[in-house]
Amino acid sequence: xxxxxxxxxxxxxVRAAIAKKHLQVDLDAVIALDNAWRALLQETETLRSxxxxxxxxxxxxxxxxxxxxxxxxxxxxVSAQVKEKEAALKxxxxxxxxxxxxxxxxxxxxxxxxxxxEQNVVFSTHGxxxxxxxxxxxxxxxxxxxxxxxxxxxxxxxxxxxxxFYVGDGAKIVRALLQxxxxxxxxxxxxxxxxxxxxxxxxxxxxxxxxxxxxxxYETIPDRFYxxxxxxxxxxxxxxxxxxxxxxxxxxxxxxTPCFRREAGSYGKDVRGxxxxxxxxxxxxxxxxxxxxxxxxxxKLRDDAERLLQKLGLPYRVLLMCGGDLxxxxxxxxxxxxxxxxxxxxxxxxSCSNFESFQARRAQIRFxxxxxxxxxxxxxxxxxxxxxxxxxxxxxxxLQADGRVKIPxxxxxxxxxxxLSFA
RNA sequence: GGAGAGGUGGCAGAGUGGUCGAAUGCGCGCGCUUGGAAAGCGCGUAUACCGCAAGGUAUCGGGGGUUCGAAUCCCCCCCUCUCCGCCA
Numbered sequence: 001x002x003x004x005x006x007x008x009x010x011x012x013x014v015r016a017a018i019a020k021k022h023l024q025v026d027l028d029a030v031i032a033l034d035n036a037w038r039a040l041l042q043e044t045e046t047l048r049s050x051x052x053x054x055x056x057x058x059x060x061x062x063x064x065x066x067x068x069x070x071x072x073x074x075x076x077x078v079s080a081q082v083k084e085k086e087a088a089l090k091x092x093x094x095x096x097x098x099x100x101x102x103x104x105x106x107x108x109x110x111x112x113x114x115x116x117x118e119q120n121v122v123f124s125t126h127g128x129x130x131x132x133x134x135x136x137x138x139x140x141x142x143x144x145x146x147x148x149x150x151x152x153x154x155x156x157x158x159x160x161x162x163x164x165f166y167v168g169d170g171a172k173i174v175r176a177l178l179q180x181x182x183x184x185x186x187x188x189x190x191x192x193x194x195x196x197x198x199x200x201x202x203x204x205x206x207x208x209x210x211x212x213x214x215x216x217x218y219e220t221i222p223d224r225f226y227x228x229x230x231x232x233x234x235x236x237x238x239x240x241x242x243x244x245x246x247x248x249x250x251x252x253x254x255x256x257t258p259c260f261r262r263e264a265g266s267y268g269k270d271v272r273g274x275x276x277x278x279x280x281x282x283x284x285x286x287x288x289x290x291x292x293x294x295x296x297x298x299x300k301l302r303d304d305a306e307r308l309l310q311k312l313g314l315p316y317r318v319l320l321m322c323g324g325d326l327x328x329x330x331x332x333x334x335x336x337x338x339x340x341x342x343x344x345x346x347x348x349x350x351s352c353s354n355f356e357s358f359q360a361r362r363a364q365i366r367f368x369x370x371x372x373x374x375x376x377x378x379x380x381x382x383x384x385x386x387x388x389x390x391x392x393x394x395x396x397x398x399l400q401a402d403g404r405v406k407i408p409x410x411x412x413x414x415x416x417x418x419x420l421s422f423a
Numbered sequence: 424g425g426a427g428a429g430g431u432g433g434c435a436g437a438g439u440g441g442u443c444g445a446a447u448g449c450g451c452g453c454g455c456u457u458g459g460a461a462a463g464c465g466c467g468u469a470u471a472c473c474g475c476a477a478g479g480u481a482u483c484g485g486g487g488g489u490u491c492g493a494a495u496c497c498c499c500c501c502c503u504c505u506c507c508g509c510c511a
Contacts, residue, residue, distance in 0.1 A: 041473055045480045052480090055492050059441040068491095075491035200501095243470095374470080 001362045002103050007031065017106040020323035022115045030099040037092040044085040050078055105358040107323050108295070108332040114322025121322065123334060126306070127315030133341035133397045134406075140342055140395040141273030144403055145422025150274065162263070162271070162278035169420045173394075173407075174281060176414035177387050178256050181283040181308055185384050188304045190254035190285055195234035197257050198225035203237040206363035208329055218260050227260035231284035232381050236359060239288060243374050244367045250289040250297055254384060257282065274388035275347065285384040288365065291357065294378040295332075298354040302334050305350045305384045311410040314393050315339040317346065331356045334382075338389060342396030347389040352382030395420075 007014055011031060018025050054075050061068040112121045140146060147153065149170030155163040166174050186192055204210040204226045209217060218227040228234060235255055244251065259282050263271075270276050285304060289297045302318065309316045321333040333353040337346035357376040360366070366374040398406040405420040412418050 038473065041480085045473070048481085049479060051492075056442055058491070072491045077491095079491060 001100055001358065002105070003357075003361065004034065004100060007034065007100070007103070013106065014103060017104060020107050020111070020113065021104050021326055021328075022324040023104055023328075025102060025104075027103075030103065033092070033096045033099045037089070037096040040085065040089045040092050044082070044089045047078060047082045047085060051075065051082060054078070101362075104328045105331050105355065107326055107330075108354070108356075110320075111326060111332055112320060112322045115324035116322075117325050119322040120325055120335070121320040123318040123320040125315075125317040126310065127313070127339070129315045129339055129341070132313055132315050133339070134399050136399045136401050137341035137396045138399065139273065139340075140392045142342070143395060143399065143422060146273070149422060160278065162276070164274075164277065169422075173391060173415060173420055174387055176407075176411055176416075177390060178281060178283060180411055180414045181384055182254060182256055184308055184311065185254035185283060185285060185304065188307070190252045190304075190384075193235065193238075193253050193255040195228075195231060195238070195255050195257060197228050197234070197260075199228055199233050199237065200225060203233060203240070206240050207233050207236050207359060208362065209233065215264055216262055218262060228257060229261050230259050230282065231255040231257040232286060235284065235286045236363060236365075236379060236381070239365045239377075240363045242365060244288060244365070244377065246290070246367045246369065249367055249377065250287050250293065253286050255284050255286070257284070259386075274392045275343075277388055281387040283384050283387075285382050287380040288360075288377045289380060290367070291375070291378050294354060294356060294380070297378075298332065298352065298380050301380055301382050302336075302352040305336055305352055305382050308385055309336065309338060309349070309390075312390070312394065312408045313410075314390070314397065316349075327353070329355055329358050331358065336383075336385070338393040340389075340393045340396055342399070343392070347392060349385045349389045349393075350383035353380065355379045355381075 002014065007030065011027060015027055018027065054071060058068060058071050058075075061071065112119070114120065149167055151165040151167055151170075152161075154165050155161075158165075182192055198220065201210060201224060204214075204217070209226070209229065214226075217229055219225070220227070226233075234257075235253060238253075239251075258279055260279050261277075263276060263278060285301055287297055287301060306316070306318065316336055316338045319335040319337060321330075321335060326333055330353045333351055335348050336350040336352070338349045340347050356378050359379045360376040365377050365379065367377050369375045394408070395405050398408070400406055400419075403422060405422075407415045407418055407420060
């Protein structure tokens with residue numbers, strides 16, 4: 001959520017932000033709702049003020065006295081008015097809040113102009129594809145024996161499409177990657193957290209998954225919990241409605257969780273094999289930082305995620321997202337895409353985003369500044385990393401002539417052997 | 424799942440219909456005192472919103488209700504604790 005003051009004092013800034021993100025929002029309507037709410041608030045508070053004053057007088061009057069009885073009659077009318085105004089105020093407040101929530105975050109000045117993904121800027125490219133991709137590479141879902149290690153048929157029977165069983169070396173490689181990522185992230189200064197994988201409505205709302213996006217999440221009956229689409233959800237909510245000690249900033253955390261996404265409407269090559277699943281494993285990086293350090297920390301976060309790909313010897317590139325491809329709540333975002341040597345395309349394995357105070361305002365996450373006043377933190381997050389697509393690239397790029405997969409040196413100690421076998 | 428007890432400011436803990444944003448203590452900050460410190464004394468010590476300002480309003484787990492008036496009474500929900508049951 002944006003600062004309402006920004007809308008009042010500098011609507012042009014908000015208008016420009018909407019334009020840069022190529023969104024359609026009736027800003028004048030939002031401003032009108034805000035004005036209506038403020039006017040109504042004034043009226044209501046004036047009435048309440050009268051009520052309070054009368055209350056003080058009545059407390060001093062003898063209960064049954066004529067003055068007292070007269071006062072009750074008088075205040076009855078005021079009370080009715082207050083009830084009426086309060087109902088109107090509540091209605092205005094809800095409309096106003098909903099309208100405010102429809103306003104996107106302001107893109108950072110360094111975000112390139114552009115409307116479509118094609119206009120994202122290639123920020124950097126790493127790793128020599130020719131040298132790092134095996135000549136025997138093929139799409140992972142076409143590798144002989146793939147279904148033995150990644151059993152989609154059994155998964156579909158037991159749960160549904162997109163919920164595979166990982167078996168034998170398939171399970172082991174997932175575990176190795178998770179542990180490798182967590183160890184590396186911990187070394188980089190992130191404290192490991194193991195969060196709940198279901199959240200309540202308040203938490204889903206605080207990070208913007210509700211309202212409107214309930215279709216992307218699995219919901220439990222009868223408790224109305226939501227299966228998390230990413231560890232960002234519980235992690236960001238850790239400090240919801242809290243004031244963090246300024247000296248503790250930046251707070252850096254990492255968490256492994258399974259992630260659950262309904263992905264309604266996906267189809268085609270995007271969903272083949274491990275490319276897009278309803279349940280997948282991911283290690284998430286999250287930072288709560290001082291606003292003055294926000295972009296410095298953002299770059300470090302991206303570096304931390306990049307280092308994982310480098311250590312695995314996977315070629316990748318970094319995209320700087322243009323305004324039109326930025327998410328609603330992000331001020332700036334880098335995507336890390338790994339080269340899938342078999343499918344011959346880039347696969348997104350991490351999005352490193354700076355939300356500035358947009359999330360923090362909605363979730364009320366603050367720190368106490370030098371002057372003693374609470375101030376909103378900036379929140380940043382990024383994957384470090386999402387397992388299945390890293391795994392896709394790994395299986396494809398490292399596929400040997402004999403059908404085995406060479407395990408990168410950095411990962412071998414975790415996997416326990418040098419080759420993964422589909423036999 | 425059943426029965427009971429509770430949720431008040433940074434913490435502890437009063438307050439059962441009015442002058443209560445809320446006693447008192449602790450903690451914290453500033454000052455006095457002191458050679459210095461402790462003790463003692465004095466003052467201060469939540470958050471948010473509206474307003475140019477003066478100022479006003481809201482908040483006693485959350486929501487709704489009763490009332491001229493609710494921290495206080497009623498209803499629903501959430502959470503914590505104790506006992507019982509069940510269980511990895």
